[in-house]
Amino acid sequence: MDNENRWKYDQVAISLIDEAEMNANEMTGEDFAALCDNIGKSGLSSVPCCYKKQDGRFVMISGHHRLRACKKLRYSKIGILYCDEDELTKDEIIAIQLSHNSLHGEDNRNILKKLFEQIQTIEFKKFAHINIDEITPVDTNGIDISVMKETFTFSIILYPNSFDALDSLFGDIREQAKKSDIVLIADHEPNEEMLLKLQKEIGDQFNIKTPAICFSKLLDLAKERLTEIQKDNDLGNSES
Incomplete structure (x- = not known):
């Protein structure tokens, strides 16, 4: 099977997306509020990942907090990447979820500081959600x-x-x-x-x-x- 081409993009009704039964990734109330604020300002700039069941419903693999934020913001549809359920094993679904939660790398503070300083407006400095104490x-x-x-x-x-x-x-x-x-x-x-x-x-x-x-x-x-x-x-x- 061509792993590259099995992932598809579509705009789907948010009411058709269910969360996974378990999700190890957690977010503080403060960070979730910032996420809602960011999506409210710029839209959903990174799409969640799901698999599609035979009954037409979608199950979240990664992006649970983005889904909750979009629900809170009363989105009717969101863009998602998805595979059909029969194209993924259960092992692969769990592994994808864990890898998306953990493989995020680390920021180079020197570059992070330079990029942050290029933002001119207070509004978007806040939007970037960077801990200033760690880079200034x-x-x-x-x-x-x-x-x-x-x-x-x-x-x-x-x-x-x-x-x-x-x-x-x-x-x-x-x-x-x-x-x-x-x-x-x-x-x-x-x-x-x-x-x-x-x-x-x-x-x-x-x-x-x-x-x-x-x-x-x-x-x-x-x-x-x-x-x-x-x-x-x-x-x-x-x-x-």
Whole structure:
């Protein structure tokens, strides 16, 4: 069977579309309200996927929230992609649903920021439904953290000072090394409590909510202090 040509597009009455019995994908009330607002402004720009039963009714594979939004907006018809039921196995139907929910990729924040900045109107900035805190520079009480052109990921592993934990430690190191450019390892007993305390104090002092930004500020302060120590050492050496 030609997999490419079995999918068909049509405008169908929304009353003929049923939701699947189970759908693992969930959406918050806030996100659903934003979805309704987006469809209300621009229409249904991405179509749901269904299969058509022999009785002429359609069953949703993916796009349940878009279907609900269109019902709330009182659409009478929507465009869908569909296959006839006998062209799909049950395994394939479930697999398609799960893959559509999970295979959405990740945003490149640098490109995301540049695209978002090109939107001129407040209305469509809101329409884009982007968390601004995640892509814009942070400027709070002297903090200025901007998105760099090149980014890297690092992880911190706080390990227990015990030979019994070595196997687990090596496993954690290997796992983090697959996902991170830099892995920092430190004995958790003298460091964990101090790190959490410093992050809390920095968050309170500079009104920072995100732990990652707190840690970035911690590194910034440490760098400033090391620079001060170096200057003091250089001054002491010159006077002597």
